[in-house]
Amino acid sequence: MKKKNIISAIVLFGAFIAVLAGCSSNSSSKSSSSSSDSSASGKITAVGSTALQPLVEKAASNFQKDNSKISITVQGGGSGTGLSQVQDGSVAIGNSDIFAEAKDGIDAKKLVDHKVAVVGMAPVVNKETGVKNLTMAQLKDIFTGKIKNWKEVGGKDQEITVVNRAEGSGTRATFESAVLGGEKAVKSQEQDSNGTVQKIVSSTPGAISYLAFSYLNDKVQAVSINDVKPTDKNVETNDWPIWSYEHMYTKGDAKDASAKFLKYMDSSAVQKELVGKMGYISIHDMKVQKDAKGNVSNK
Amino acid sequence: MHPKRTDKIATGIIFCIVATVVLILAFLLGYILMNGVPDITWHFLTSQAQSFSAGGGIRDQLFNSLYLLILTLIISFPIAMGAGIYLAEYAKDNWITDIIRTSIEVLSSLPSVVVGLFGYLLLVNQLNFGFSILSGAIALTFFNLPLLTRNIEESLNSVPDLQKEAGTSLGLSDWKTITKIIIPEALPGILTGVILSSGRVFGEAAALIYTAGQSAPTVSYTNWNIFSSSSFLNPMRPAETLAVHIWKVNTEAVTPDAAAISAGSSAVLIIVILLFNLSARFIGNRIYKKMTAAK
Amino acid sequence: MKTYDFNDNYIIDIDAENAIETDNVQVSYGKNQAIFDTSLEFPRFKIISLIGASGSGKSTYLRCLNRMNDKIATVTGKIMYRNVDINDPKTNVYEVRKHIGMVFQRPNPFAKSIRENIQFALKENGIHDKNELEERLELSLQDAALWEEVKDELDTSALALSGGQQQRLCIARSIAMKPDILLLDEPASALDPISTSKIEDTVQLLSKNLTVIIVTHNMQQASRISDYTAFFHMGHIIEYNETRKIFTNPKIKATEDYISGDFG
């Protein structure tokens, strides 16, 4: 039995080396697997935003029921990863919750944007602060560190704990462009994921942060701004200003399988059903549009 | 002073420490199991995960974790074995050996996120393995290697030199002596090491997010063709493991029952590790007894 | 401490067929030389004991004879066995050890069954015939005076045996290989008197078919069982003669002092 062990060890080791060697020689012809051709078959890899991942994943699995020849792999990794991967051509689709133009190191001209959903974001505070509404100016002062106690905005005598989002994340970029107007946020805690922020805000007295609408629940207090409530309807008309697109980028125009899948993402099957279930707002329902610089215009 | 008294005090302190640690451990395990066990149902174990509706299970994640573990062991164990034998039997006491030991220790102290990113750039992108079980297994091998190697070396060293002399004096080659006499005797120690490192592999998430991926595509458990992309055995498919699933559910999921899934998955993870632990111990003892004919 | 002149020595040439002989063997551990310039002849089918104080180099010298010092020390000089210099790095050391077996001071049975302990090396050396394996098992255990004690429990672990039994098992393991020469490194020093005498009986029985070279602390043992005796002192061979003569009429003062216990 030991002899077998050793032999198998050698064989495996050899195989491992061989696989490594074999694959490294493949890597020169890497495009074959990712941006594959022929009309209704192929392999699509979509990488990037973790926030967008569940939606694309679900859509992909529905899509594949009717298009069995196309196989779609959806992965997270973050918007930055998605954008740089699609720019390198190593994946077919890069998911991002930030405009490619807004990201350093990405040449947005080479990429084609496919907006697939809109996500609204709302400031959230710990329930015990007693604050349900803030003016835009107050919100800005809180996040720039000028207001330090909840009693200054009509709440309890309690120090404010700002929980920001990770620098470079789409959520933070959206929030800062809508709220801070170019000023720098106060240095504070940073968290990357909606789930963790939700948990921290719900359990830390005096905490404030912001979350995508889909993460709002009764554990945290969503805050209205200037008495406008954070609802889908208000986002559609831009009465609620903190929102952004979810993008799926391709390098150049989408081809073949990718094009078919992206078209499916835009179809009412996805937009009416899935997008809403995910807590996103359908791109079809928007009455306004926003460009990469944050300028809003009517559709 | 009073050695007797010191002895009593010291023993008392040690008992307190042990009690504290046991309490912490018991509390942790209790916390995880109490929170999770009520959520474990047959349905939970045998159905697919759901993204945004309640009632999803962890079937694929559980299988992926096990499969990834096995694959990791298949890759890392032989290498660690060879390296362990080298260090225990062939390495001379000089600066080269020093460098080798240092590099193994460095490998073990690399932050998992760095290993994950290294795996991501090298395996996923450069070698074009994609997000796959294979990428994940190789990335995990990076972790596993130093732990296993060290452990194997120690287990081999713990076998008395007399045994080796006995083997060589009979005209057996060093290699035969090592593989047939020393390794069987060191087996229980080696197995403990494998169990320990398996535990780490099982719970690892940060390195896998970027290598094995965070999605569990639907696979068929009846398709035994290892090269088919829908086969559960295909090592080139992306695979979300249980630990990654817990991470994902906790951080980004909008699943209504995320808390329950997370608690249940954690409990399942602990239970699986427990089972694995016990069975490895049992099998190890059996093998040892069989090899040594001890009753 | 008395000092002796190492050049003052008495080494006989034996006029018989030699099993093995060493020519000018020197051993050093790093910078420390442990054996100086040793040339000895060991006649076939005899028992030769190597005696001397602790650290005199007798064990080191013995281990040279089947190249057990390869990895720990530098050995120079010639060791002739069947007209082949087995100390030559080109010589196949594994073959050497098949013909020149060794038993160590402390019993070291494998953590296997009694049967496997004997048969393991045989199988590895290409003997797969069941009958032959069984035959060798029985014969070697009989020669080692162990058969009667263990014949009913051949498949139990060797580790369950007593120290004396384990040592006899180790001897059986070596002679199952049918060696020409058997090297024994203080084989009885860790054992009780009864086990010791059993081993001495075994050794005398064995010498009918093979040459035995035995290192021992125990001078009575040396005088009881061996035909020739070599006295080592501080890495030098001082006297080598028929055992009877060494113990009754040592030629060198150092030997005399050692034997009479007036030493060091």
Added chain:
Amino acid sequence: MDDIQRKLQQNSKATREDRLGKVICYTCIGFIILLVACILYFIASKGIATFTKDHVNVWQFLTTSNWEPGNLDSKGHPMVGALPMIVTSFSVTLLAALVATPFALGVAIFMTEISAKKGAKMLQPVIELLVGIPSVVYGFIGLSLIVPFIRGIFGGTGFGILSGTLVLFVMVLPTITSLTVDSLKAVPMHYRQASLALGATRWQTIYKVILRSATPGILTAIIFGMARAFGEALAVQMVIGNAILMPKNLVSPASTLTSKLTTDIGNTVMGTLPNDALWSLALILLLMSLVFNMIVRFLGKRGNIKNAS
């Protein structure tokens, strides 16, 4: 006769086996070395880019505390000061090892010297089990139990070095314990017997004989534990607070090298300064663990000499 002579001078199966064995072992060890070299090169080349390509001053990188790699300061230099992370990483790791070591020692002594049979049988599986708890789970337990606990006692938010230390303490405990057990077991039995026979009490034996001779092993155990604490990302990230501020005290939010790395790496683009700067953090992490390794080697060697004399 001739046959034997011939065999003595020829290679046999055993020679070939040995050669093969050596080749296998050398290949394996070579593979590991290659791997380490690859990773080192990879991290070093990426981490150095910040200084070579983006012209950040190394000294400034290590000693200033302003971290906003996306923005330039008034003089037009990128603001990448990693000091807060370095300080926090060091503090968390050292504190965790400091807290965990006595516990690990106590448990290990209990398992090897005091109740070698029953105690070890009970504790061993539990400790192995703890290694298997994923860091995410530790993180969430930390977030839901330790952070509120610290907040309750010390006020503030509860996030910070202290919470990180406590979480890491539990995480490194099994590592240090099991390695310490190994090194205590490696102390030969006759040391104990000799000491006890001289009339020493059990504690004297443990303290003066066993612990002394196991010192190098115990130090290695601590370092392995520290290594784990150092590299741990997900769990620490959840309880440390992730604020790039110099830690003022043990309960103010701070950020470790790993937590920053984990939080931000997905949001940066390969090849840009923010990304390079993060790799520089990884490089620091690596260098720091190298330094730790060397310290331990040094200590271990001294311990050995002490034992020998």
